[in-house]
Amino acid sequence: MRVIAKKILREFCEKHSSCEQQLKAWYKEADKGTWEKLNELKNEYPSVSILEDNRVCFNIKGNNYRLIVKINFDYQMMWIRFIGTHAEYDKIDANKI
Numbered sequence: 001m002r003v004i005a006k007k008i009l010r011e012f013c014e015k016h017s018s019c020e021q022q023l024k025a026w027y028k029e030a031d032k033g034t035w036e037k038l039n040e041l042k043n044e045y046p047s048v049s050i051l052e053d054n055r056v057c058f059n060i061k062g063n064n065y066r067l068i069v070k071i072n073f074d075y076q077m078m079w080i081r082f083i084g085t086h087a088e089y090d091k092i093d094a095n096k097i
Contacts, residue, residue: 001033001071012083015057019061023083024066026060029037052095055074055081 005047009027013020013034019087047055049067058067066089068082082089 001030001035001076001078003027003030003069003078003080008080008083008094010050012077016065016085019065022061022065023067030069033078034076035071038071044067049094055091055095055097057094066094068097 006027007025013023033041033044035044038054038056042048042050042055045058047059050058051057054071054073056071057067058069060067060083063086065085066078070079070081070082071077082092082094084092
């Protein structure tokens with residue numbers, strides 16, 4: 001998968017350095033991912049939440065942070081739509097962001 005908007009992750013890590021290693025690990029795994037369907041992704045990451053419109057929410061660093069991506073499986077692309085704390089996540093509509 002090609003992950004779009006890596007800059008968002010870098011900027012987030014500057015503010016929240018405690019999750020930098022976990023986000024780097026997530027990025028490496030996502031970049032190497034070759035999932036073709038949401039079910040394949042869910043099989044590999046059982047804790048992800050499947051949202052509307054091919055959006056997926058990953059729990060980062062023991063569920064302290066949430067990362068929402070939108071996936072286009074045909075083009076093998078993943079767009080970062082949101083990264084934030086649980087409190088910040090609770091203030092957004094994860095299906096629309």
